[in-house]
Amino acid sequence: MTFVWGLLWGLAAVMLIAGGAVVGVWWERKVAGRIQMRLGPQQIGPAGVLQMIADVPKLLFKEDIVPTGADKPVFRYAPLAVFAPVAMSVAVIPFWAGWAPLDSTVGMVFYLAIPSIGVLGILLSAWGSHNTLATIGGLRAAAQMISYEVPRSLAVLSVIILAGSLQPTKVMDAWQWWWVPLTFVGFLVYLIASIAEMNRGPFDLPEAESELVAGYFSDYSGFRWAIFMMGEYGAMISAALFGAAVFLGGYRWLPGVPGLVLFLVIAMLIITVVMWVKWTFPRLRQDHLMTFCWTVLTPLAIVQVVVAGVVALWL
């Protein structure tokens, strides 16, 4: 029975992420249109909303091209290893008082650990493409993702210290409004490191189109390319939901259904901010990117952990 429920929740998570990715692409193009004085989708349907329905069949019916020199099975299935962890990470997000799809006692660590499997998927797809640009992109992605995991985990650690639990629903039970100002630096570190983890601008060096074409997914097209996009947008949705819950209090601000609605609105605002950042800032240089992680974000996160630790003594 548990197994059947798990399967159903898994399907629901994949549907949520896939649907969210489609809406996210449309929303991103609208946001980018406003920011950069471009049009964005506007021809098909009101405000171009039907564009997303047009995009999906286009991607599904494109020819599935596998390069001759590629390592074929690895090339074909590596995108799934990028997407699956993202869908898994949604499982531990606390949506409702005392309820998360998978209410694990180590949910907070689970959330931080699972995306690291995605790095492996990116490296394998880069290797499988057997292409120089893909290799460089994959190497950059791996270096960036394992480095930014450090400040990201430390930032979340500050909330774990305050709550005294690794269980997301318990963290939410313990949450107090004054944690928001106290952990605000931690939240910013978490947000920046999350953007780097999902390889989005201004940290999208691994897929920089002006130098690496598209990096580790240069050779992908059609629905395999769409899986990478679903992974990226899914990571954004998942990071926004988790940040909105454990850092910003999520549903705790209002009781009942309005609380859930507010939680989702906060998450959508975070997603919009992430898009705003992408369309505003230029791409960093690779060495600046690594220096920024190790000399700015990590020390800031450590200071945040110390602050949380000192405050937790008086709780």
Added chain:
Amino acid sequence: MSANDLALGAAMAAMVAGAAGTVFVADVPRLVISLGVFLLGVAAAFLVMGSPLLAVSQVFVYVGGVLVLVLFALMLSRRGGGERPRVESRHDIGAAVIALGVFLLLTVVLWPSAIDPEPVVVAPEAIGAALLGESLVAFELVGVLLLAALLAVLVIVKGGADR
């Protein structure tokens, strides 16, 4: 046979298959996948045996850290000209002997606790309290030891000139 036994059996089958693949496959991406299957199998076994914290740490440290770094190093050392690197060794027999020796050693050491398996379920809070309480000195010493090892590697890699 309960569902738990089935799950444990599946995890162990994954471990054996992954370990065999890691030893016998020479093609790098498949080797890394095999090693990944083995490590995830270990994590699954920890999970089934009631140690979710250990399972999650296994994924965090070994799949997300060690395995990624192994693949990273292999990709960096990749030679040009379309040639695919293969992992081959001239010391297969010696490696097998050492592996067998380690296996025997572990079997002999762990046998007393293996014949009477009591399921040990420790809450994450208890592990945290032990690491920062009674085992604090040992915990910190291991940290210092690892730091010293890392510095030693740096010194060796840098070579004689800057030493």
